[in-house]
Amino acid sequence: MPREAESAICDRLWSRAYPADFVHLRETLGLSDDPDDLWCGYVEGIAWSVRCFPGVRESLEALRGAGWNLGVATNGAGDIQRAKLxxxxxxSLFDGICG
Structure with a gap:
């Protein structure tokens, strides 16, 4: 990947990513790919790289077992959080996702 393309991608996605970023990157990088396809590939890649810390599942199950309702609130893209989960x-351990 040319250095300029890598820089454009990193600059655009540094703090958060949204579908509209891939419309911009498509234009900036002169890509022919559909922006929705680029977004889906990005979400899948992020989700693929996620791992839970030891004890997370057990802790969440214990909270659910104790009667807690659990949710995820994010200021990022809900698509990414749903894919990570x-x-x-x-x-299945969460009652709602807001993002």
Whole structure:
């Protein structure tokens, strides 16, 4: 990947990523890919890289068992958080996701 392309991607996605970023990157980098496909590939890649710390599942299960309702609130893209939860197998432990 040319250095300029890597720099454009890192600058655009440094703090958070949203679908609109891939419209911008498509134009900036002169790509022919559909922006939605680029976004989906990014979300899948992020989800693939996620791992839980030891004890997370057990702790969440204990909270659920004690009657707690659990949710995820994020200021990032909900698509990414949902994909992370699915990749780690934690989706069923949460009652809601807001992002």
């Amino acid at each position: 699915a990749a780690t197998g934690l989706t």
